[in-house]
Amino acid sequence: MTGSSTNMNRAMERSLEQQWIDRYRADHDALAAASAPALNAPRKAALEAFERLGIPAKGSGNGDRYHYTDLRAAFAGEYRRATEAAAPKGSSTGLDCPGHRIELSNGFCREARLYRLDNGVMYGSLAAAAQEEPQLVARYYGELTQSEEDAFSALAAMWALDGVFIYVPAGVKEPLPFVIESELGDGRDLLSVYARHLYIFERGSAAQVVLHHRSDGDASSLSCQTREVVVDEEAHAEMVEVYQLGPQAVSVSGSYVRQAGNSRFESLSVSLSGSLLRHNLVASLDGRGVENHMNGVMLAGGTETFDYATDIRHRVPDGSSHEQFKSIAAGDGTAVFSGRIYVAPDAQRTNAYQQNNALLLTPGAHVDTKPQLEIYADDVKCSHGATVGQLDPEAIYYMRQRGLSLDEARRLQMYGFVREVLDKTRIEGLAETLDRLAEDKIDRL
Amino acid sequence: MEEKDKILDDLTGSEYKYGFVTDIDTEVIPKGLNEEIVRLISQKKGEPAWMTEFRLKAYRHWQTMKMPRWAHLDIPEIDFQAISYYAAPRPKPKYESLDEVDPELLSTFEKLGVPIEERMMLAGVAVDAVMDSVSVKTTFKQTLAEKGIIFCSMSEALRDYPDLVRKYLGSVVPYTDNFFAALNAAVFSDGSFCYIPKGVRCPMELSTYFRINAAGTGQFERTLIVADEGAYVSYMEGCTAPMRDENQLHAAVVEIVVLKDAEVKYSTVQNWYPGDKQGRGGVYNFVTKRGMCRENARLSWTQVETGSAITWKYPSCILAGDNSVGEFYSVAVTNNYQQADTGTRMIHLGRGTRSRIVSKGISAGQSQNSYRGLVRVSRKAEGARNYSQCDSLLIGDRCGAHTFPYIEVDNPSAIVEHEATTSKIGEDQLFYCNQRGLSTEDAVGLIVNGYAKEVLNKLPMEFAVEAQKLLSISLEGSVG
Numbered sequence: 001m002t003g004s005s006t007n008m009n010r011a012m013e014r015s016l017e018q019q020w021i022d023r024y025r026a027d028h029d030a031l032a033a034a035s036a037p038a039l040n041a042p043r044k045a046a047l048e049a050f051e052r053l054g055i056p057a058k059g060s061g062n063g064d065r066y067h068y069t070d071l072r073a074a075f076a077g078e079y080r081r082a083t084e085a086a087a088p089k090g091s092s093t094g095l096d097c098p099g100h101r102i103e104l105s106n107g108f109c110r111e112a113r114l115y116r117l118d119n120g121v122m123y124g125s126l127a128a129a130a131q132e133e134p135q136l137v138a139r140y141y142g143e144l145t146q147s148e149e150d151a152f153s154a155l156a157a158m159w160a161l162d163g164v165f166i167y168v169p170a171g172v173k174e175p176l177p178f179v180i181e182s183e184l185g186d187g188r189d190l191l192s193v194y195a196r197h198l199y200i201f202e203r204g205s206a207a208q209v210v211l212h213h214r215s216d217g218d219a220s221s222l223s224c225q226t227r228e229v230v231v232d233e234e235a236h237a238e239m240v241e242v243y244q245l246g247p248q249a250v251s252v253s254g255s256y257v258r259q260a261g262n263s264r265f266e267s268l269s270v271s272l273s274g275s276l277l278r279h280n281l282v283a284s285l286d287g288r289g290v291e292n293h294m295n296g297v298m299l300a301g302g303t304e305t306f307d308y309a310t311d312i313r314h315r316v317p318d319g320s321s322h323e324q325f326k327s328i329a330a331g332d333g334t335a336v337f338s339g340r341i342y343v344a345p346d347a348q349r350t351n352a353y354q355q356n357n358a359l360l361l362t363p364g365a366h367v368d369t370k371p372q373l374e375i376y377a378d379d380v381k382c383s384h385g386a387t388v389g390q391l392d393p394e395a396i397y398y399m400r401q402r403g404l405s406l407d408e409a410r411r412l413q414m415y416g417f418v419r420e421v422l423d424k425t426r427i428e429g430l431a432e433t434l435d436r437l438a439e440d441k442i443d444r445l
Numbered sequence: 446m447e448e449k450d451k452i453l454d455d456l457t458g459s460e461y462k463y464g465f466v467t468d469i470d471t472e473v474i475p476k477g478l479n480e481e482i483v484r485l486i487s488q489k490k491g492e493p494a495w496m497t498e499f500r501l502k503a504y505r506h507w508q509t510m511k512m513p514r515w516a517h518l519d520i521p522e523i524d525f526q527a528i529s530y531y532a533a534p535r536p537k538p539k540y541e542s543l544d545e546v547d548p549e550l551l552s553t554f555e556k557l558g559v560p561i562e563e564r565m566m567l568a569g570v571a572v573d574a575v576m577d578s579v580s581v582k583t584t585f586k587q588t589l590a591e592k593g594i595i596f597c598s599m600s601e602a603l604r605d606y607p608d609l610v611r612k613y614l615g616s617v618v619p620y621t622d623n624f625f626a627a628l629n630a631a632v633f634s635d636g637s638f639c640y641i642p643k644g645v646r647c648p649m650e651l652s653t654y655f656r657i658n659a660a661g662t663g664q665f666e667r668t669l670i671v672a673d674e675g676a677y678v679s680y681m682e683g684c685t686a687p688m689r690d691e692n693q694l695h696a697a698v699v700e701i702v703v704l705k706d707a708e709v710k711y712s713t714v715q716n717w718y719p720g721d722k723q724g725r726g727g728v729y730n731f732v733t734k735r736g737m738c739r740e741n742a743r744l745s746w747t748q749v750e751t752g753s754a755i756t757w758k759y760p761s762c763i764l765a766g767d768n769s770v771g772e773f774y775s776v777a778v779t780n781n782y783q784q785a786d787t788g789t790r791m792i793h794l795g796r797g798t799r800s801r802i803v804s805k806g807i808s809a810g811q812s813q814n815s816y817r818g819l820v821r822v823s824r825k826a827e828g829a830r831n832y833s834q835c836d837s838l839l840i841g842d843r844c845g846a847h848t849f850p851y852i853e854v855d856n857p858s859a860i861v862e863h864e865a866t867t868s869k870i871g872e873d874q875l876f877y878c879n880q881r882g883l884s885t886e887d888a889v890g891l892i893v894n895g896y897a898k899e900v901l902n903k904l905p906m907e908f909a910v911e912a913q914k915l916l917s918i919s920l921e922g923s924v925g
Contacts, residue, residue, distance in 0.1 A: 067851075346842065360857045363824060373848040374517075375867045378839035383866040388822075388854040 016076060017054045021047070024158050027081060034161055036130035039196075042142035046157035053151040065280070068336045068368045069307040071152075074250045074276055079192035079222055081159065082106035086186040086216065095212045095242065096433055099177035105216075106184060107195035107225065108162045120169040123178055126198060129165035136167065141198055144228040144256040150280065152252045156226040159194035163225070166209065170202040170232070177208035177427050184223055184249055185216040197227040201235040203260075208427050209239045215246030215274075222250045229257040231265050233287060238266040240425050242437065245274030247302070254280040261287025268425050269296045270434060271306040272441045281310045285319040296325040297418045299438060300333030300365070301445040307336035312352065314343045317377075320351040326421050327358040328414060329365035330445040338370040341384070345376040354384040359391065359417060361445070414442045477526040480504060483631050486530065490600055493607055503620035503630030510624045516757055516786035517815040517847055520729070528694060530632040530665070585649070594647055594678075595640040599667055602638035609640060613671050617700040617737045617763070625696040625731040625757075629665050633698070636667035641676035641707070650905045651680045666697040672707035672742075679710040681905055694729050695753075701736035701744060705766065708743040709736065712904050713760075714912055717752035722922075724782025724811070727754025734758065740766035740795070747903040749912045750777040750787060751919040759817065761790035764798035764826075771800040774900040776912075778893075778919045779812030779844070788818035788835075788849075793826040793859070802833035805897050807916075808844040809923035815847040822859040829856060835865040838896055840889065840923050890917030 024047060032040050055075050056066040085105035100123055103110040109125035114132050116122050122129065130137045145153045168174050184193055201207055215221065223245075231237050245251060251274055259265055271277045283292050298306040312321045327335035337356045358367040371384040391413050399409035415438070422434040475482070483504045487497040512523070589596050595606060602610050620630035641647055672678055682699075695717070703709050711734075720727025730753035736744040746760040762771025773789035791800035800820065808814035814837065822829045837846035848865045870892050878888030894901070894913050901909050 348842070358854075360854055360859070362857055365857065367852075367854045369852045369863075371848075371850060371863070371865070373837070373865060373867055374845070375837065375839065375847060376845040378842045378844070378869040380839070381866075381868055383864070384848070385865070386850065386852055386861075386863040388852060388859065388861040390857060390860070 016072060017051070020055075020075070020155070021051060023081075027159065031159065031161065036127065036134060036137075038130040038134055038138040038141050039127065039160065041138065042146065042157045045146065046154040049149065050151055050154040050158065053149060053154065055151055065309045065338065067338060067370065069276070069278060069305060071252065071276075071278060074222065077190050077220070077222070079190050082108070082186065082191055082193045084108055085110050086183070089216065094181045095179065095210065097177065097179050097210050097427070097430055099179035099210065102164055102178060102180045104164060104180060104182040104195070106186060106191065107160070107193040107223075109164065112162070114165065119172045119174070121172060121174055122165070122167040124165060126163040126165040126196065127161060129167075133167075136200070137165070137198065140200055140228065140230055141196070142228075144230070144258050144284075145226055145254070148254075148256065148282070150254060152224055152280070153226040153254045153256070156194050156196055156224045156254070159224075160196035161194075163195040163197040165197070166199040166207070168201050168205040168207045171204045172202075173206035174208075177210050180209065180211045182211060182213045183216050184213070184221050184245060185219055187217055187219060189220045189248075191219065191221045193221065193223040193225070195225045197225065199227070199229045199237075201229075201231050201237045203232040204234045205232070206236045208237070210427060210430065211239070211241040212244070213242065213251065214244045215249045218246045218248060220248035221246070224252050226254040227256065229255065229265070231257060231259045231263045233260040234262045235260075236264045238426060239268070240427060240430060240434075241267070241269045242434065243269075243271045243274055243277050244437070245277065247273070247275055249274045250276045252278045255282065257283045259283065259285050259287060259290045259292060262289040263287065264291040266293040266424070266426075267295065268421070269308070270422065270438070271296070271298045271300070272437055274304060274306070276305045276307075278307045279309065281308065282313070283311070283321070284313045284315060285321065286315050288316050288318045290319045292319070292321040293424070294321070294323045295421050295424055297421050297438065298325070298327040298329075298335045298337075299418070299441045299445065300327070300329045300335045301331040301441070303332045305334040305336070307334075308338070310339040312339075312341050312354075314341070314347045314350045314352060316344070317346065317348045317350070319347065321353070323354040324421055325356045326418055327356070327367065328361065328418070328442070328445065329358065329367050330361040332362075332364035334366040334368070336368045338372070339384070340372040340374060341382055343375045343377050343380055343382060347377045348379040350377065350380040350382065352380070352382040356386045357417075358388045359414070360388055361390070411439075411442055414445075415439055418442075476529050478504070478528070478530055478632065482530055486632055490603075492603055495611060496603060499615065499620070500631050503627050504632075506621055507624065507627035507631055510627055512624050516817065517813065517849070518755055518757060518784050518786050520755060523694060523729070525628070588648060592645050592648065593642040594645060595638065596651060597638055599633070599636040599638050599669065602669075606638070606640070609671070610638065610669065613669055613700065613702050615700075617702060617735050618698050618733050623733060626698050626733040629667060629696045629698040629733070633665040633667040636669070636697070638668075639670040639678065639680065641672045641678045643673040644675040645673075646676070647678040651678060664695045666695075668697070668699040670700070670709060670711070671702045672704060672709050674704045675706040676704075677708045679712070679905060681712045681714075681908060683714040683716070693726075694731070696731045697733070699732070699734040699760075703736055703738045703742035703744050703769075705740045705742060707739075710745045710747070711736075711760070712908065713746075713748040713750075714904075714908060714915070715748065715750045715752050715756070716915060719752050719781065719783050720754040722781050724754070727783070728752065729755045730758065732758040734760035735763065736761070736771070737763045738766055738769035738771060741768050742766055743770040743772075745772040745774070745903070746789065747774040747900065748776070748787075749901070749904070749915065750775070750785060751915055753785075754783055756783075756785040756787050758787045759790055761792070762800065763792045763794065764800065765794045767795040768797040769795055770798070773800075773802045773804070774903045775804045776807070776897040776900045776916070777804070777814055777816075778807045778916060779809070779814040780919055780923055781810040781812060783810075783812040785813070786815040786817055788816045790819040791821070791831060793820070793822045793829040793831070796825065796827040797829070798826055799830045801831070802835070803899055804833075804835040805900055806835070806837040806846055807840065807893055807896070807920070808837070808846045809840040809920050811843045813845040813847070815849060816865075817849040819851040819853070820861055820863070821853045822856050822861065824855045826856050827858050829859040831859075831861045833863040835863075836896070837865070837867040838893065839867065839869045840920065886921070889920060889923070893917070893920060
């Protein structure tokens with residue numbers, strides 16, 4: 001590369017960040033006027049963080065988190081900002097899962113209100129919560145993300161006007177899951193969506209959350225959403241997330257979980273469709289005796305790119321974490337997994353396990369995996385395993401002998417491959433729904 | 446006495462031949478690096494014009510580069526202008542007798558069982574006993590010459606076999622490769638050149654010989670090994686005995702060309718000065734090692750890394766030829782305040798290529814020990830196969846052990862597997878040993894040796910024994 005073209009690229013890179021900063025500056029007053037103080041509080045620091053960090057280039061620093069996927073290209077468009085929920089459509093394509101339903105459109109709750117149950121549970125719009133429960137929201141909002149140094153959680157904080165708020169008070173075991181149907185799109189190209197979500201599970205509480213992200217139409221969109229999850233002492237929470245976005249939808253999401261002593265948090269993230277799905281899953285195990293389960297499935301076909309970066313931080317002794325991600329890449333699809341297990345000095349007796357298994361099915365497909373261990377304490381058991389391979393020919397042979405076609409045999413093996421992870425959910429009836437969705441996608445791979 | 450004088454003369458004479466000035470006491474070598482210095486180095490070594498040009502190109506490219514910071518290392522700022530790039534080949538003896546040498550160093554020699562004369566040489570004592578080795582050197586040379594094997598210093602090679610050197614130098618590690626490789630290409634002092642002709646099996650480990658040859662090759666060493674079609678060689682670099690070296694910065698390059706059906710085994714034992722117990726001083730070791738494997742070729746790296754304050758080293762295999770095989774076996778031990786970021790890169794380009802990685806990290810004291818490895822399977826590498834295993838052992842609660850594997854697969858018939866574990870030495874194992882009368886320190890030595898056995902077994906016999914002792918010594922004082 002010659003000197004002048006390098007300079008030119010640099011100038012263009014600068015202008016990409018500048019475009020976003022300028023866009024934000026133009027929106028700033030409108031955002032501030034539309035929001036409660038709690039939501040406005042972190043905007044300035046977020047802007048400064050974004051100015052400092054920029055949009056990470058492929059393979060650039062930030063703890064190697066953005067090593068494999070180029071997000072700069074995805075952010076290069078002349079995006080317009082979603083300012084309200086799109087008009088609802090008659091037909092529902094939501095998940096078949098009973099529970100407390102929250103409908104989100106382009107980052108806004110369709111019903112801008114906070115529901116209150118008799119047992120003290122609150123759920124609904126974050127904007128409404130910030131008005132009605134300003135102290136509660138202000139206490140937690142932005143707390144888990146402020147020190148993260150992540151450009152995309154900064155972008156979400158800069159623009160967010162709404163999102164989902166869930167609060168389960170101490171000792172309450174909420175029997176019904178919260179089911180969030182999140183829809184993207186307003187029928188036109190280059191829509192950008194921002195949202196911040198806050199879930200608080202107080203001491204000894206129990207709750208389940210199901211999130212379903214889908215696109216309304218095939219128009220291009222960019223979604224930048226961040227979720228903070230506070231899991232207090234002895235609380236048990238489970239979260240299942242399914243991405244079914246359109247062929248031109250880009251989603252960059254961050255999930256930041258903090259667990260206090262003896263709590264348990266389980267998550268399952270399933271990437272079924274979308275142009276580029278990038279997930280940062282961070283769990284900070286801040287109390288003793290914490291248990292964390294982080295699971296995921298990627299089914300990438302066509303030219304889809306699904307990229308998970310997970311970070312499990314064992315900060316104190318006696319924690320355990322179990323992580324399993326399974327990926328299938330077919331067509332020209334790409335499946336990326338970068339996982340880190342961090343064990344702080346003195347976080348003794350940590351037990352951490354991480355696994356990524358990938359199936360690479362076609363010559364155009366691509367798999368990257370980067371499991372990492374960063375260990376600063378000695379009395380630990382930490383391990384990880386990663387495999388990249390193909391379907392087992394012997395198993396295929398066995399099935400064909402019994403009369404299955406090659407195609408059926410291959411599919412059956414793939415179903416089984418991802419089922420091991422999908423069936424980990426304990427939310428009633430959800431495993432069957434997930435299996436069905438995954439099988440639909442596998443059939444189209 | 447007469448004979449020794451003659452040998453001495455030979456030696457000083459040969460040094461002069463290499464292009465070094467004999468009068469090192471009075472020669473003022475300006476510090477810093479610029480084109481003039483690069484030209485000066487090339488000129489002093491009497492190099493051909495293309496070599497000077499090669500160095501200059503490397504230097505110019507180096508200027509455009511930045512020091513890599515991606516490793517899990519805390520590297521202090523290095524002032525590259527404060528270094529003298531023209532190192533004299535044989536520094537003045539530092540001591541007059543062994544009595545003046547650091548007793549700690551002597552006790553280490555004792556434990557390793559290093560012969561007394563070698564101890565003196567390694568510690569930098571004025572000695573003539575080393576000359577005994579010269580006869581050995583000559584015998585070896587004869588045997589090798591009969592087989593047509595070329596094994597000499599890089600300077601000699603540039604003079605005697607310029608075409609061979611020109612053909613292969615920089616072909617595996619181009620000067621554009623990385624910051625330290627560029628620096629090395631610009632200023633490399635000397636190193637070894639080895640050529641094994643077609644179908645020849647080198648009859649001996651090129652190790653004992655190299656040990657002698659290695660003395661004083663300087664901080665920017667460059668090694669080039671070419672195994673022609675069907676050839677075989679086992680090459681041993683380094684030395685188990687601790688090297689006290691005044692040069693803080695070492696940036697070596699090793700290039701290995703393994704042609705069709707050839708096999709090269711490259712073993713390293715690195716035990717440079719790691720700094721003292723408080724982490725002061727110690728060598729910075731930034732090494733680029735890479736081999737190019739052609740059809741059916743096999744390259745095996747084995748390393749035992751116990752020294753250096755900072756190690757940055759990734760011996761790699763480019764498996765370009767169909768059915769070529771790359772192997773990497775490593776034991777890396779860090780203690781006190783040492784930092785190591787080491788591993789390998791296996792680049793699968795050819796069909797049916799296979800690679801195997803076994804890495805054993807042991808961290809103690811306040812040290813940081815990282816494995817970093819890349820396995821890349823390109824689109825055309827049909828049926829490629831890799832297996833990696835990276836284990837870390839922690840001794841003490843102030844050290845760190847890290848694993849950073851990168852796996853990138855583009856071919857749907859490849860099978861890549863990676864496994865890593867991190868744990869400490871089991872209390873039960875220690876208890877068992879204690880019960881049977883072993884001190885905790887001896888027990889740790891025993892367990893660590895068992896743990897590292899899979900790698901140590903890959904070392905040439907004579908070094909395996911020494912390496913075992915070395916492991917125990919490196920971990921001394923880390924328990925109890």
